[in-house]
Amino acid sequence: MTRWSRTLVVTLAFGLAAAALVSAHMAYSKSMPAKDATVTESPEQLQVWFTQEPEPAVSRLSLEGPGGGIPIGETQTGGGKSLVAAIPSPLEPGTYTVSWRSAGDDGHVQRGDFSFAVRAAN
Ligand SMILES: [Cu+2]
Known part of the structure; x- marks a missing residue:
């Protein structure tokens, strides 16, 4: 093996190890x-599914609308690796952002968000 190819092999091995950690x-x-999504009826709950079973102790869903934070029910684990939280009052038309934090098997807390829109039915 040349010195260059040895360097390449080592680099690839580290790359694969890093990829395995990320996918965990x-x-x-x-x-x-x-x-x-755009929905025409206000959803009665938020449900978010994950690639691993969410750890309840560090899991939380929150909802933000056009006018700021919106009170939602307590975040609970749902079926099939999901978290659920009730939306107690109907949402006005507008764009909403759901933020989540949770952790899976390796205990590393992850965060993310996504948006959806509510528009009036015609
Ligand atoms: Cu991790």
Whole structure:
């Protein structure tokens, strides 16, 4: 092996190890309402699914609307690696952002957000 190819092999090995670590984090999988969806009826709850079972102790969903933060129900674990929180009052038409924080198997807290829109039914 040349010195150059040895360097390449070592670099590739570190790259693969780093990729394995990154993929061990939990991640957003899907949600209801879906990311970037437009709905014509105010949803009664938020549900976000992840790639791993969410750890309840560090999990939280929050909702922000055109006028700021919106009170929602306590974040609870739902079925199939999901978190759920009730939306107690109907949402006015507008754009809403759901923020989540949670951790999966490796305990590393991850955060993310996505938006959806509510528009008046015609
Ligand atoms: Cu991690």
